[in-house]
Amino acid sequence: MSSQVRLRLLPSARCLFDEHVQVKVALLRSRQVVTVRARSTDEKGVVFSSSATYRADGRGEIDLDRDPSLGGSYVGVEPTGLLWSMRADRPHKRFQKTNSLSPHVVKFSVHEEGGEGRMLAEATNERVLMGDGVRRVPVKEGNFRGVLFTPPGGGPFPAVLDLYTFGGGLSEKRASLLASRGFVVLTVALYGHDDMPKNIREVHLDYFEEAIEFLRRQDQVGNNRVGVISLSKSGDLALSVASFLPGVGATVWINGCCSNTLLPLYYKRSQILPALMFDVTQIIPTESGAFIGNNVLHNPLTEENKGSLIPIEQAKGRFLFVASEDDLNWDSKAYMDVMVERLKRHGKENFESVCYPGAGHYLEPPYGPYCPSSFHGIVGKPVLWGGEPRSHAAAEVHIWMKIQEFFRTLLSCDATQNKAKSLIQLQSYKQQ
Template sequence: MLFPLALACHAGQKVGLACLLCYSHITQSKAVQTGSLVPEEMSSQVRLRLLPRARCLFDEPVQVKVAGLRSRQVVTLRAGSTDEKGVLFRSSATYRADETGAIDLDRDPSLSGSYVGVEPMGLLWSMKADTLHKRFQKTNSLNPHVVKFSVHEEESEGRILAEATNERCLTRQGVSRLPVKEGNIRGVLFTPPGEGPFPAVLDVCTFMCEKRASLLANRGFVVLAVAVYNEEPDNVKNIHLDYFEEAVGFLLRQTKVGSKGVGVVSRSKGGDIALSIAAFLPGVEAAVWINGCNGNLAVPLYYKNCQILSPILFDHSKVIPTDSGASIVKYGAKNPLAEENKASLVPIERAKGHFLFAAGEEDLQWDSKAYMGQMVDRLKRHGKENFESLSYPRAGHLLEPPYGPYCLSSFHGVVDIPVLWGGEPRSHAAAEVHLWKKIQEFLRTHLSCDATRSKAKL
């Protein structure tokens, strides 16, 4: 068992050892203040439990159960969390207890609130900020995502009946985190516990974020997270593939790595970089492309001091403003298949490894589904079968590891305005759960490990 059993409980309950441990953890934890979630008095009968434990990994589901209510009592369940920028995100849903006074979110539907229907993890993915255009910031893997759950009466001004704290860790016990400053590389290396051998993955983030890399390390991959933009995008006049080649070499030298090549995981601008890594560099066995472009976006791409891909430019006149203050930029990138952009298309048919393409059909950042279709057609024309493609109806751009708050709109660091990301929250959350499992299966399938390779490096 990775974490000690901890059942959330309320003040005044007669508890066993497991609950006492949890109550001590809750009261001593540096949990965030969530406004109304500080009770003056709580019922001595109602119990709120998070199963199988109150401390888990970020990408693990929890079962939320309430007991001790009156038969058929209507209550409101709330969740709240503060991100790294100090922004408070909240959700709420109204439930009716069964005849025994129990509520189980795996079974019972929300009647109203942030979502309706049976949604076991709805209180997590439906959390949003009170102000517009805020994205939940969780880029550092050292601190857990702390969520305060609470049960409130419908009457009595929403008096709190019970509460519990869920710590959702990005790094499991034994995973090492090492900031990397070697040669030109600036990134963070995550290594699983144990001797290995482990497959190696390069996580290409548009802007530096440790979440996906640390969660993959929890699942048995050695992962190096690097960013496309290590400085302000306006200051970046070109990108050099040599930087990512250096990162691949660094990964393959790690003593616990047993794969003969690496996998690459990417989204958005990182997507076309990942395609270029797979097409132009040796040693890439698998590449995951999520909601990106099939051509090189924004700035020229160089390799060995020569330009290998020209940029697809952005037409700001095609940005569509909305009443919310956020814009749709989906149609701003010029057509990759236009004659003037042919030199920008990534020659993915050159790749020796396998591809996993994933597109949200309601992506409002890029025309990702169309780009994915163009890549599939290109590979088929070249007689290639080294790809899988996934299309998610009603999912948007920000497909991430599951159970984080869905983001409708936020400030875009490249185009320098608030943008709409697209997607319907429930469908988007379901797509994240499915895609996260597929990514891990894909990488394990195509990154073969050899124990003799890791031993040879010792």
């Protein structure tokens, strides 16, 4: 490997997962054509990689923020293209990064043009999920299980309950990154984590009520109203939490349904919503071996299914509805339209909606590998998630900033609120 060519990652080779890192190459020959590569291994041992061809300028320099890729995993000026365009080394694999304690390690390298190409320079990018000073505390209290993330300092901070997806286990990525941006975040598992059941047949809102009360009791939380963020199946859970439970000031719904789906919903031991079911025979096979499943759910608007619609007009807080128009898992845009029409019909204006034409189902914190398809636990087969990689990546950057702005605006807190809350807690303690 040549010691002359230099590959730099700016402003630092270590950054947060959701931060843009600038890739620059220097000391090449004037107008030299090279291949720049990125490679990473996820928590399941799956290798993801990307590559792009660049031509150096007259000074022998390449700047991915400025220069276009001539070919490879993408073309054109894409400053973070090597990150979002990484693909798995086997079909139907989704990038797995759920543990917040270890960084997402990406190896960048520069190679001579043609074939494998001799390596000229390399650099390692550590993309951490927890910013400096963020505290991570596993929670095993009452009936719920999760992990609490708290920013450095005494606060007060806005609080968010992260439901992530409906799958078993626990994902810490989004929660830890939100905490790194100044939020107290509790991410909870519904099943399949720690000593919890491996599967469930019904969902109880009491579980989330307990989690919300836990969040509100935290010393660093300065507002009695919390936020809720969701994705996919947990989208309808978030709607129900906002509609039936007190203390929710802001709810982010991402690519979910307008009805309670898959499992009946209970509260105080009584069923409050039946489940909108699906017909797996409606999935459409494709040549890739993955299936399209955005039409498997029954129509929530038919007379026999209307009971599953969530009465979101009861919610006291505000909603941010986020729909990907190329979602091949749910018909998210249609479900969002149903909710917007329902709220307007009830004279409600407590919502805003955002659509992304070229995005697919899994809208996550930005700069992770785009996932075209992976195994679906409910369907029991690999499915297509939809979206065009470049458009999907741009949507993730945009919505990630919008989510933070939405929560900060609605859940802002100050020292006066925090002092008042502490006084109330002290009085309550003295009365016990």
